[in-house]
Amino acid sequence: MARTQGSHSDITGPKVRDAALRLFARHGYAAVSMRQIAKEVGVQAGALYNYTPDKQSLLFSLLKGHMDDLLAAWEAEPKAGDALARLEQFTRFHIRSTVKTPEAIFISYMELRNLEPENFAVIEDLRGAYEDQLEQILRSGAETGAFDVPDPKIATMAVIAMLTGVNTWYRHEGRLSLSEVEGIYWDMVRKSVGG
Amino acid sequence: MARTQGSHSDITGPKVRDAALRLFARHGYAAVSMRQIAKEVGVQAGALYNYTPDKQSLLFSLLKGHMDDLLAAWEAEPKAGDALARLEQFTRFHIRSTVKTPEAIFISYMELRNLEPENFAVIEDLRGAYEDQLEQILRSGAETGAFDVPDPKIATMAVIAMLTGVNTWYRHEGRLSLSEVEGIYWDMVRKSVGG
DNA sequence: CTTTGATCTGAACGCGCGTTCAGATAACAA
DNA sequence: TTGTTATCTGAACGCGCGTTCAGATCAAAG
Numbered sequence: 063m064a065r066t067q068g069s070h071s072d073i074t075g076p077k078v079r080d081a082a083l084r085l086f087a088r089h090g091y092a093a094v095s096m097r098q099i100a101k102e103v104g105v106q107a108g109a110l111y112n113y114t115p116d117k118q119s120l121l122f123s124l125l126k127g128h129m130d131d132l133l134a135a136w137e138a139e140p141k142a143g144d145a146l147a148r149l150e151q152f153t154r155f156h157i158r159s160t161v162k163t164p165e166a167i168f169i170s171y172m173e174l175r176n177l178e179p180e181n182f183a184v185i186e187d188l189r190g191a192y193e194d195q196l197e198q199i200l201r202s203g204a205e206t207g208a209f210d211v212p213d214p215k216i217a218t219m220a221v222i223a224m225l226t227g228v229n230t231w232y233r234h235e236g237r238l239s240l241s242e243v244e245g246i247y248w249d250m251v252r253k254s255v256g257g
Numbered sequence: 258m259a260r261t262q263g264s265h266s267d268i269t270g271p272k273v274r275d276a277a278l279r280l281f282a283r284h285g286y287a288a289v290s291m292r293q294i295a296k297e298v299g300v301q302a303g304a305l306y307n308y309t310p311d312k313q314s315l316l317f318s319l320l321k322g323h324m325d326d327l328l329a330a331w332e333a334e335p336k337a338g339d340a341l342a343r344l345e346q347f348t349r350f351h352i353r354s355t356v357k358t359p360e361a362i363f364i365s366y367m368e369l370r371n372l373e374p375e376n377f378a379v380i381e382d383l384r385g386a387y388e389d390q391l392e393q394i395l396r397s398g399a400e401t402g403a404f405d406v407p408d409p410k411i412a413t414m415a416v417i418a419m420l421t422g423v424n425t426w427y428r429h430e431g432r433l434s435l436s437e438v439e440g441i442y443w444d445m446v447r448k449s450v451g452g
Numbered sequence: 453c454t455t456t457g458a459t460c461t462g463a464a465c466g467c468g469c470g471t472t473c474a475g476a477t478a479a480c481a482a
Numbered sequence: 483t484t485g486t487t488a489t490c491t492g493a494a495c496g497c498g499c500g501t502t503c504a505g506a507t508c509a510a511a512g
Binding site: 088089090091092093172175176210212213216217219220221222223224226227228230231238243246247249250251253254255256 | 283284285286287288367370371407408411412414415416417418419421422423425426433438441442444445446448449450451
């Protein structure tokens with residue numbers, strides 16, 4: 063029989079997070095039990111509590127980690143260019159992120175309501191910070207006349223919703239390549255803001 | 258003490274559906290118990306089973322009813338006009354629907370994964386039929402040259418996602434009136450398809 | 453080789469779940 | 483006024499939930 067006990071922290075830890083992310087995305091936080099996660103990882107349910115104080119913290123940690131990664135990745139992008147170039151950059155960045163980590167993006171939009179108020183506020187702030195990035199681009203483009211957006215706030219919501227929607231249908235093995243999808247969406251986004 | 262038993266079928270029935278819709282939308286299907294729904298209605302949990310064979314059927318019935326209503330309402334709309342006029346009609350119709358029955362729209366997109374496969378297929382078909390309406394509009398406009406959409410399928414998904422996104426932020430008491438929102442979105446949709 | 457400490461098992465805890473059903477109640481028909 | 487029937491109550495069912503913890507196991511340090 064294979065080794066079942068001892069030190070596996072650095073292996074089991076990520077496995078727990080991976081399994082939880084996958085299951086939460088597929089079935090929803092409330093519909094997934096700690097025992098299901100444990101089974102996926104290959105341990106008993108009790109062992110999960112070496113890696114999270116409770117189920118709620120596990121969800122929060124996944125969402126927080128994802129938002130931090132997303133914001134950090136965006137910060138790391140080069141910042142050159144005018145509003146139009148920045149908008150293209152954001153469009154492609156968001157689609158690539160959506161396609162690279164679909165489960166994380168998915169639960170970030172679906173499982174917010176399962177967060178306790180305190181945790182919800184934290185994630186909501188981070189999401190606001192991310193959306194602000196797009197809003198600033200649209201706002202600056204509107205000021206210079208590069209864009210025709212009467213209401214940058216609404217335009218931000220519209221563009222984000224459109225881009226995040228890619229999550230619902232994109233498959234790696236699908237008809238279109240990632241860069242084709244990027245191109246089509248960028249074309250629509252650009253035109254929608256009159257750029 | 259108020260009357261607690263007897264014949265109330267025509268009162269209790271809608272109350273059950275209303276309570277379930279509201280609670281499912283707020284907390285998610287899996288996170289809501291039959292006892293919570295019953296409490297909202299003002300009966301014991303067992304009484305709910307006079308109105309639904311089980312919890313799953315309650316969810317399915319809400320989703321099915323909503324999709325049927327949505328499709329019927331769209332069918333009832335006048336069909337005159339060219340592709341551009343039809344697209345404006347669809348845009349305004351979808352936003353109005355989204356704003357009028359936000360809970361139903363919400364669970365139609367969020368709770369699909371909680372449907373058993375058989376039920377899922379039914380709702381997915383209805384949703385497909387609805388999205389086809391938009392796709393046909395875009396396709397016909399693309400053929401006549403009224404629109405510039407290289408991929409009508411993708412454009413359909415993009416537009417639907419953008420419009421449904423209104424659900425996430427629109428509030429009746431908000432900064433913008435419904436017709437203002439409609440106007441802003443119609444402007445963006447029209448430009449995005451090159452119309 | 454021994455000790456230590458991180459890791460995991462397996463059993464248990466109280467609780468709320470979806471669902472069922474016999475019996476109570478009240479509206480209505482006769 | 484009485485009988486019928488739709489409706490609801492209240493208790494119960496087996497089950498799986500999140501979580502805890504004593505004890506077993508094993509890698510690594512001394």
